[in-house]
Amino acid sequence: MSSRDSILQALRSAQHSSQAPEVEHPGSFEQAHLFDDPVEQFLESVKVVAGTTVTCADWKECAQHIENHELFQEAKVLCNLEPKLSFSAPNNGTDQEWVEMHEKDDPHSFEKVDLCIMNGQFGVAENGAIWIDNRFVAQQAILFLTQHLMLTVQRQEIVQNLHQAYSRLSFDSIYYGCFISGPSKTADIEQSLVIGAHGPRSLTVYLIG
Amino acid sequence: MTEAAIQSNHPQQAEAFLKDLKRARWHDQALWFMREKRDKGVLGLKEWEALREHASRIKMHTLSHLPKYLEQFESEASKRGIQVHWAKDGDEHNRIIHHILSQHNVKRVVKSKSMLTEECHLNDYLIEKGMEVVDTDLGERIVQLANEPPSHIVIPAIHKNRQEIGELFHQKLNTPKGETDPTRLTGAARMHLREKFVQADAGITGVNFAIASTGGFVVCTNEGNADLGTSLPPLHIAAMGLEKLVPTPEDLSVFLRLLARSATGQPVTSYSSHFLGPRPDTEMHVVIVDNGRTGHYAQAEFRRSLSCIRCGACLNTCPVYRRSGGYSYGYTIPGPIGTTLAPHRSLEKFHTLPFASSLCGSCSNVCPVKINLHEQILLWRQKLYNAGIVSPAKRLALGGMSKMFTFPGVYTLGGNVFRGVMSLIPGNVIAKITGAWGKQRDLPPIPKESFRQQYKKMKGHE
Structure with missing residues (x-):
């Protein structure tokens, strides 16, 4: 018998012999506390997880803020995955290199990226997490290779908590998705928090609208 | 030093740990600090107790329908192009993974944290076959460089202080002698591991949660190492204990809210990565592992401990773990949860563990999925007595x-x-x-x- 069949058979016979009662699924969790102002809470949560927040009235203001950001000005290799943002690049000096992303790209080609800008789908007030998936980033490696990450989220796209978050998610046509909450971090050496473990050394969240 | 090399004798190992009282005190306080962070994280959530109860019920429901959900997961994962394998024990798990790796001509493997692969001693197996295997979680890399197993399931190098890590990095990674600053040491590891990520031919991860209704699985990290390790090479293999299932994506919301808060007090880990299928032109494999779990499952009174989500909260709160260290248990998973799991492997070998507890019940009180840990520990004592395996x-x-x-x-x-x-x-x-x-x-x-x-x-x- 294959390992598969013997494992399933062992479990089934244990099910019958143990006579443990069947337990009902409890359904959706309905007791979550709701925030009065989820947007405020979202901004607060991003700070708690060591991210930085910037609120902008519109996309134009956001683009201007990014262009004036020292991370943008110091970046040598940049990638913009947010179609609503356009920059007057090359911004200052001619040594800035912009990379584009195509589905067939070798993910290793993004190794030298200093700054990546991407659109988050929505944000979660309780924990500052932002959902991204492969429909908007064909090679997710860039989100972890980049030295710094900037994510945009629209004000009307903030949900209260993870329960609301999953109720709007569908996994039907995606192969990769991630909740990103703050920059990469570790506390594995004597529990001292260090920002920038393997992935981005910083996360800047732009709230639009 | 592998698990097999350590004979489990808790009082003896604990005594050795306690010889250095200053260090023991430091260890105790470091873990208590984790417990305090957890308390702060939990206090922020008014519905905490209701959420624990909900999670406990979802897990018990899933366990009571486990074969059905495993089959559903297999079928849905296959539809997504994920190749599913089954391993009855650690040895078969290692052979399956090695087989996939050699089919792809893999020389270099990067791994993110997986207690299951520790349990199966995958690293030793692959290294013996001539592959380079690099653990990429910082704590795991530290203990790997020191040739030690993890002493904690969330913070593997918690038993080491910055001076020891500084000296280790000086020898292995060429950092300046006497460098003990955690930021600079982490920076050195980042550079060292970045190279390993870029060179890797394959990435291996564990599985925090596998989703039955859609296929696919979730891996939670703070460092981003699971993502870097799997988004660059063309092959991703995930090792999964057969108890890791949740029925639907909606259930994930409950567990992701509990996991990081219980582990470190964070509202969620930096990355909750959903692997739902291979990237174009790459392969994704999941190995579902038994390795004693079906035997454990058959013992109804112990079944609830298969609900564990490996947050480590019971270790951090345990007065015995804090004062005796992870190695004193002589099992891959230490602390109260290890004490309830290890005797399923061998009651004889791990006969001292059920007595490595004050039965204070703190473990059960912090457990995010409400496993009755201290009651199970007491049950093991009774089993030991009845089996005649207690000291005269x-x-x-x-x-x-x-x-x-x-x-x-x-x-x-x-x-x-x-x-x-x-x-x-x-x-x-x-x-x-x-x-x-x-x-x-x-x-x-x-x-x-x-x-x-x-x-x-x-x-x-x-």
Whole structure:
């Protein structure tokens, strides 16, 4: 018998012999506390997880803020995955290199990226997490290779908590998705928090609208 | 040093750990700090207790329908192009993974944290076959460079201080002698591991949660190492214990809210990565592993411990773990959860573990999925007694006490004799009689009269 069949058979016979009662699924969790102002809470949560927040009235203001950001000005290799943002690049000096992303790209080609800008789908007030998936980033490696990450989220796209978050998610046509909450971090050496473990050394969240 | 090399003898190992009292105290406080962070994280959530109850029920429901959900997961994952394998034990798990890797001509593997692959000793197996295997979680890389197993399931190098890590990195990663700053040491590891990520031919991860209804699985990290390790090479293999399932994506919301808060007090890990299929032109494999879990599952009274989500909260709160260190358990998973899991492997080998507990119940109180840990530990003690695997001294004491409590006359007489005799014996002799218990404790002063005698007297005064 294959390992598969013997494992399933062992479990089934244990099910019958143990006579443990069947337990009902409890359904959706309905007791979550709701925030009065989820947007405020979202901004607060991003700070708690060591991210930085910037609120902008519109996309134009956001683009201007990014262009004036020292991370943008110091970046040598940049990638913009947010179609609503356009920059007057090359911004200052001619040594800035912009990379584009195509589905067939070798993910290793993004190794030298200093700054990546991407659109988050929505944000979660309780924990500052932002959902991204492969429909908007064909090679997710860039989100972890980049030295710094900037994510945009629209004000009307903030949900209260993870329960609301999953109720709007569908996994039907995606192969990769991630909740990103703050920059990469570790506390594995004597529990001292260090920002920038393997992935981005910083996360800047732009709230639009 | 592998698990097999350590004979599990908790009191002996704990004694060795406690020789350096200063370090033991430091370890105790470091873990308590984790517990305090957890408390702060939990206090922020008014619905915490309801959420724990909900999670517990989802897990119990899933376990009671486990074969059905496993089949559903297999079928949905296959539809997504994920190749599913089944391994009855650690050896088969290692062989399957090695086979996939060699089919792809893999020389270099990067791994993110997986206690299951620790349990199966995958690294040793692959390294022996000539592959380079690099653990990429910082704590795991530290213990790998030191040739040690993890001593904690969330913070693997918690037993090492910054001076030791600095010296280790100086020797292995060429950092300046005397460098002990965590930021600079982490920076050095980042550079070293970045190179490994870029060169890797394959990435191996564990699985935090597998989703039955859609296929796919979730891996949670703070460092981003699971994502870097799997988004660059063309091959991703995930090792998954067969108990890791949740029925639907909606259920993930409950567990992701509990996991990081219980582990470190964070509202969620930096990355909750959903691997739902291979990237174009790459392969994704999941190996579902039994390795003793079906036997565990068959014991209904212990089944709930298969709900564990490996947050580590029970380790951090445990007065015994904090004061004896992860290695004292001699099992891949230490602390209260390890104590309940290890005897399923071998009651004989791990017979000291169920006694490595004060039965205070703190573990059960912090457990995000409400596993009745201390009750299971007590159950193991009963099993050990019934199987005749307790030390003669313990057996005699327990047997004697059982008789004494059954006959009130014997109890009264015993008490009188005990009080008389104990007052005559010098303290250092008593310490010998009380064994491990008496090593750092004195007996309280022996009262002159029994409670009943005192009660009678007081009643007479009324």
